[in-house]
Amino acid sequence: MVSVLDEIVVHKRTEIAAAKAERPLAELERHLDDASPVRPFAAALATGDSMRLIAEIKKASPSAGLIREDFDPVAIAQTYSDHGASCLSVLTDERFFQGQLEFLTAVREAVALPVLRKDFLIDPYQLVEARVAGADCVLLIAECLTETELADLYARTIELGMDALIEIYEPENLDRVLALNPRLLGINNRNLKTMTTSLSHTLDLIERVPNDVLLVSESGIRTHEDVVRLHSAGVQAMLVGESLMRSDDIGEKVDELLGRDHNTI
DSSP: OOOHHHHHHHHHHHHHHHHHHHSOHHHHHTTGGGSOOOOOHHHHHSSSSSOEEEEEEOSEETTTEEOOSSOOHHHHHHHHHHTTOSEEEEEOOSTTTOOOHHHHHHHHHHOSSOEEEESOOOSHHHHHHHHHHTOSEEEEEGGGSOHHHHHHHHHHHHHTTOEEEEEEOSGGGHHHHHTTOOSEEEEESBOTTTOOBOTHHHHHHGGGSOTTSEEEEESOOOSHHHHHHHHHTTOOEEEEOHHHHTOSSHHHHHHHHHTTTOSOO
């Protein structure tokens, strides 16, 4: 049975081939010198003792369909920034998430926060695309990549001056990710094959994560109680998208998650 993740990766290869044909890598790389200076993504998450928020800008997803009809990436980014997000994540996949790389560029120009390109990155070409568009960090999903591919993409990300949030779901991928000595590790609470979510997935793996790796819990974080539970267990940052994007008042929901009226985090 073909999973959603498998389907996405197959389509992504076709998409990348078309992009290379239209704009060869050598031509794209000539624009690197014109890219905005990199903002420190990992450092922004390491500041202070409170839970840090990577707030996501996402219009739709394969599991949820359309999430937000009144979708204005720049306005959403400004709200996130005004309400205390440490970093932003912008979905750039078009077919499955209704994103665009142009959303990232527009967001990056509108706010001062570091920005992550959230996509299914399987080719060095996409890393150059990300940096030219203004990305400060990229997501690398271990489940999409062989050991060699992951190591090569991580090395190229560093060469380009960006941070990488390396994400796992499957516990057996943890050791090969940690072998790269990453600054950031994301544990996705959503199974990308079945799209089911369990917040306890991060808590089950946290003891295997070294203290010098900044841990980001992703997906399924909906309430302040969820945040307290994760932070109390030692999680330093969270990536939240759907619960914010579905809220009638995004800023109010950010305040709620961050416990602005609480003294617990």
